[in-house]
Amino acid sequence: MTDPEDLVERVREGELRLHELEDHADHDTAAEARRLFLERETATELEAIGDYAFPAEAAEPNIENMIGAAQVPMGVVGPVPVDGGAATGDHYLPLATTEGALLASVNRGLGVIRSAGGADARVTKNGMTRAPVFRVAGVAEAAETVEWVNENTEALAEAAESTTSHGELIDVEPYVVGDSVYLRFAYDTKDAMGMNMATIATGEACEIVERETPADLVALSGNLCSDKKPAAINAVEGRGRSVTADAVIPGELVEDRLHTTPEAIAEANTRKNLTGSAKAGSLGFNAHAANVVAAAFLATGQDEAQVVEAANAITTMDAREREDGTTDLYASVSLASLEVGTVGGGTKLPTQSEALEVLGLRGGGDPPGSNADALAEIIAVGALAGELSLLGALSSRHLASAHEDLGR
Missing domain, CATH: 3.90.770.10 (3-hydroxy-3-methylglutaryl-coenzyme A Reductase; Chain A, domain 2)
Structure with a gap:
């Protein structure tokens, strides 16, 4: 078993970075080493933070640089x-x-x-949404893109749904603002909250939009989704x-x-x-x-x-x-x-x-x-x-x- 003190010393010497510790020890030892390092760097006792009841490996998909857990009553x-x-x-x-x-x-x-x-x-x-934003030359290309999207929803659904065994594309709603085209994709993600599912599926669909229309993808999320921000569109259309x-x-x-x-x-x-x-x-x-x-x-x-x-x-x-x-x-x-x-x-x-x-x-x-x-x-x-x-x-x-x- 790797000694957490050894890991702390290697971090202090610059041989290892904090996020690399799981490559050299099990998850709980890596978390303990980070706590020891942080305690010494900040003169802080982390006894309560380090007193968690689940194996640190169980949290690997949910956290990086784990030091323990925040316990809320x-x-x-x-x-x-x-x-x-x-x-x-x-x-x-x-x-x-x-x-x-x-x-x-x-x-x-x-x-x-x-x-x-x-x-x-x-x-x-x-319907979980993701709304990429595309660049076009002007309103004529925007209209051409919107027309293609409206006529080819089935092709977009086929591409999007190829990335998941559960999600289904419900709708694609276009919005035009000058030389920007936003496509608000909505998915039935079943029992998953589905944000990651919607993002991956939309990325696949965007490749077809770029290939078949004049539009160039600028960002996979154009904030018309709208995720983790107060937005009237969510109050009206739902998310x-x-x-x-x-x-x-x-x-x-x-x-x-x-x-x-x-x-x-x-x-x-x-x-x-x-x-x-x-x-x-x-x-x-x-x-x-x-x-x-x-x-x-x-x-x-x-x-x-x-x-x-x-x-x-x-x-x-x-x-x-x-x-x-x-x-x-x-x-x-x-x-x-x-x-x-x-x-x-x-x-x-x-x-x-x-x-x-x-x-x-x-x-x-x-x-x-x-x-x-x-x-x-x-x-x-x-x-x-x-x-x-x-x-x-x-x-x-x-x-x-x-x-x-x-x-x-």
């Missing part, structure tokens, strides 16, 4: 009562976060939803899964459990999430949907940077009068671009794999894509619970006292 909420297109019954949802009171709030919302008979959820659109969850909460439940009224929650939502967000120029018209999404992403191994797109959510709350004169609360949250998967990427890490196992969604579904659809639906119901609880706290003026009671 993980809790669970639920059961989440879901009547979905892919998810049915009760599910416990693991959430990883450092924000105190978040899980308590989500659990409160779920308790109300459960008492009301549960929530409905549906994935309404599915990954577009999913909506809703529930009807009887007025007496709102009063007994949230200590407010349907009318008060509806007004708070309109003035805060709709009017306030519009005045701010926000792309997200919700209270804190990204809170639940981020915690679910960390727990289940999703790409945490894509929380920015998941914040493209609209929350609606309406007071509905019944025939007997009483009022119920209709509550919904619609996430336009929730990018999730149950295979590939961080989902294979041991901790995250266990969290998906808790949900009963680890690995590929039958039929393909059903597990990722179910995960999207469950996360949407969790986000709905968080919206309901926070708006209830705001409209009852209990938000500050709730944080005080929980010692936050």
